[in-house]
Amino acid sequence: MIIEKKVHVCRKCQSEAIVKNGANGSGSPQYHCKTCGAYGVLEPRQDYTEEEKEIIIKAYQERSSMRGIERTFGVCRQTLNAWLKKGRTAPTP
Ligand SMILES: [Zn+2]
Structure with a gap:
């Protein structure tokens, strides 16, 4: 169960x-x-915990394949994009 x-x-x-x-x-x-x-x-619709988000974002950064991430985690591209944008608050060196 x-x-x-x-x-x-x-x-x-x-x-x-x-x-x-x-x-x-x-x-x-x-x-x-x-x-x-x-x-x-x-x-x-909060289906992902912060931990899961981190794992998925990391996986995306390693593989750079949004289609692969979609298939592996079942997360839609728009959701992933939103997370990536949110994570970019820190200035990039
Ligand atoms: Zn509070």
């Missing part, structure tokens, strides 16, 4: 100490973080 457990974390401090806080006007579930006090929207 496979138990699927999705752990939601605070987007600001990555804490798992968050509680559901109802929904906003558009019906998206919201959370309240007990650690930093932030309020935010729980992402309904």
Whole structure:
């Protein structure tokens, strides 16, 4: 038996100490973080943990094949692109 457990974390401090806080006007579930006090929207399609993202991004950087990554991890190109853009906040040497 496979138990699927999705752990939601605070987007600001990555804490798992968050509680559901109802929904906003558009019906998206919201959370309240007990650690930093932030309020935010729980992402309904968050299928990858930060760890998994790192592994996938690393694999992409090593192989430079988006099609291969798609096939191996089942992650869509747009998702991968978004991660890559987000990871480029640090200035490149
Ligand atoms: Zn927080």
